[in-house]
Amino acid sequence: MSFAARVNVTLKDGVADPQGQTIERALPALGYSGVRNVRVGKRITLELDATSPSEARALVEEMCERLLANPVIEAYEVELT
């Protein structure tokens, strides 16, 4: 069976996100005041084959641990369809 996976990779809480902070500081000048907690992560989509949804999920989670995310500083979430 073929599955489509969407992976959201985000910086763990407490890890500095200079990119998000810089965007946040720039927004008021563009007329957007009060925007808070801007964090920038990655969104990865992919397709894979597996015999069951649970196998597909397990595979994608393993890929996250090994390659797609950097578990030292990043957390991830997997959605399957």
Place this chain on the structure above:
Amino acid sequence: MSFAARVNVTLKDGVADPQGQTIERALPALGYSGVRNVRVGKRITLELDATSPSEARALVEEMCERLLANPVIEAYEVELT
């Protein structure tokens, strides 16, 4: 009212994605064969104030058009909570 928004910024179809291709090429060596259509985009989360969900959505979409995405190569999707 305070809203949390999640924005997925992805490369448009047809725009080559070197990051996705690199991951796709790396996966077989890690034992994952047959993974296809790997695409890497951005996942931006933020919080903002608005008087209604529709106003919040309109504001975030405007930010996407003006700043968060580059319409030449990127598409975006907004989720609100």
Place this chain on the structure above:
Amino acid sequence: MSGRVSIVVFPGSNCEQDCERSLQLLGADTTRVWHSETELPPTDIVVLPGGFAHGDYLRTGALARFSPIMAAVRDHAESGGLVIGICNGFQILCEAGLLPGALRKNAQLKFLCKWVDLRVETVDTPFTSQAIPGEVLRIPINHFEGNWYCSAAELERLRANDQIVFRYVGNPNGSLDDVAGIVNDKRNVLGLMPHPERACETMLGSEDGAKIFGSMLAHVASALKV
């Protein structure tokens, strides 16, 4: 050959000093302009130098294009003044819509600092009038996001209008159609990834960059005489 050059400095720009030095070697009269200014001093040429404006955060050039000075740069371009965007400056010009296309990450996903050969595709611009058509210039690149892209229709238009000014000989970064530099349709705004300011002295390996800077300084000098 004096010409008044404004070098715009964004927070995170880092090639402004180098542009200044190389342009001064060619006799230019340079002034640095901080990005938060709303007006340019009296000027013939605006340089958007290389670097990492706003850290290149979000996308290269994405935040810089909103700097207050950019309205004045746009006015300068619209009234026919010369604008050259080098590397990060090119990225900013694309984000600002002053030049078409966008710059993606290099195909190798690596930052590349190296000498490249650039073919001059048209001498019909104020930036290349001192070059010979087809001439190959040796100038370094220095970027992670130099992989230029635009839609097929746009590319057709650029080709038809002779707006592709430089192509790489041996594509270093995956750029569409080997494009290294383009001008706008009025031909007074140039964006290019290679750094001409790094190639204006033999001691540094090449003087070919002086052809580009020299052309634009000669252009404004002759315009003055008219």
Place this chain on the structure above:
Amino acid sequence: MSASRAVHQELGLTDSELAQIEEILGREPTYTELAMFSVMWSEHCSYKSSRVHLRRLPTSGESVLVGPGEGAGVIGIAPGVSVAWKIESHNHPSFVEPASGAATGVGGIVRDILSMGARPVALLDSLRFGPVDEARNAYLVEGVVHGISSYGNSIGVPTVGGEALFEDCYSENPLVNVACLGVIETKLMHGRAERPGDLAILIGSATGRDGIGGASVLASAEFDETSASKRPSVQVGDPFTEKLLIEATLELIARGLVVACQDLGAGGISCPTSEMTSKGGTGIVVDIDNVHRREPGMEPFEVMISESQERMLLIVRPEDVDAVAEVTSRWGLDARQIGRLDDSGRLRASANGEIEADVPVDALAEAAPIYERPMARPGWLDRLNAEEPGADAPADLKEAFLAVLGSPGICSKRWIWEQYDHMIFLGTVRPPGGDAAVIRLRGGPVGVAVSVDGPARYCYLDPYEGARLAVAEAARNVACVGAKPVAVTNCLNFGSPEKPEVMWQFAEAVRGISDACRELDTPVVGGNVSFYNETNGRPIYPTPVIGMLGALPDVSLALGHRFQSAEDEIVLLGTTDPADFGGSEFAKIVNKTIAGRPPHLDLAAEIALQRMLERAATTSLLRSAHDISSGGLAITLAESALAGNIGFTVDVGDDPEHAFLFAETPARAIVSCAPGDTTVVLALAEEFSVAARVIGTVGGDQLSFGSVAVSLSDAQNVYEQTLPASLSATMD
């Protein structure tokens, strides 16, 4: 608020250290005080195990303006031109998270240079990894190089040189040492806060829970399986803020608005507040509530020791506060007044109206215990030294040559340095790829040459000789571009100081550096010690890395290593000892041996050679100069040929062919000159008592020596392919 007994141990303090703290305070320390002592008294900040040995180093000299003990050493290299020079390690963080670890390593050394009032103008990276053909090591190489590249390029400081070597012992403990050169722009700064009433202003990034326990835990304890749980303390660098910090700080100094300043690194706010006041004979009241925080709910102790990056502490006169604020806000930097100097000699910190810490500043900055740790020569060393060095002739000389040329230790490092902006500032007159990098300084003919070298296999076989060889090689690299070696910074990477064998290696290496630097007249102006480089009890090779700084009065006379024109004659300077194979690249690669004794260094011959090269540079007699080091003469010749894209023919003479080609006798170099100049060059050599003879000529498209002939293009492929074959693209 009192701390329990177990807490101090968790923070890395021993029972006797706690007793000492209690004696100083006359009471039990608060948790915040204990945390502050734990970082300030950590090995990393206090040098408690190394201090007794470092005293041996020669640190003064005519041109030394600032020696060890401040942010960086400062050297006068020409009238009105002073430069800051310093190296630092970021080994453990780079193993935990290679990209961020290496990036923040760059950030840290750059701020050290900045704290002297110097504009950072060049970086060099000295890297050690396990074998690059193993996936885990390749991942580390890619991450580290990406980290250095993304940070250094973004702040606009060129990375102009470095080294990258690969040995098994670094597999689980890579070394990332970064050196930075700065030029004093307007005023040499000192980290001394001398006037009560002056204000302490913290500028730069907000403070988060970054690297809490980093100084004491990450840098001071060896890795084991539990290291994974220490991971959340990883810090992410923000090069954009660093760039703003550089510009704002230099502007403030130029305008005379800063009395003193110091960067924040290991130890966080505790470090500059105590060190600057201790040096200046003052005290300080710190208002912890005023520190700008990135995260809610931070404890006062966390704020006091957080290692959040991209921050500087400025000491400012009260009347200048507004002017300072104007500058920092123009650069988009946060600036908060967090303290006021007094004459108490104490650091008193409060939060929410409660006193969190009240300690003598000298106790934090100066009173850390000094250990004379036991030392013992390793029992295995005699046996290792007695073994055959791996000097056997190869079955096939050409194959051996190509194997050495393509070995990871020797091969082209282009894959690395092409990812670094090595050109910005328009000063890189000799880019990476040759011997020392040469930097033209703004506004004049003066140049500097810089090189980092650490031949660790030699040090493993004999740390004393190895360290001398490291100094000699670094100086030779500098001399080969025509510069005069003037000062040294050094990074000492070793295993656990609690092991007598490691401590002996350390003492021997320091003795070696001291002796060589004395002879070469290159004082040591600063450095860094990194202990606990081991994994599961296995120490790395003793790895002293020498950063040599050289001065060139006229940068247009800099020599280069590339062969230039056909017919030029090739001259070998120095004498080859065919026995010098111990720890050589040939022995390792061809004979799979790392044993015996390292090459013998005749320092008098080394100095003679270097003086001759300096003189030759002023005469414009030489077309090229390249030192002979790792890989021996064959590799030196090949590198000169590949760089010039022109071949050569060399006669190998009477020694065994392979010995002539691959032995690593120091005090040698290869130069080339126009045929008409050869007699003058030979005469010059004689004047300096340097052995010299013509061994061949430049020309053709073959590298040909004795029975070996390899085409330039084959050699090029072998030389260039090794790293790209093992390393793919970096991930972002």
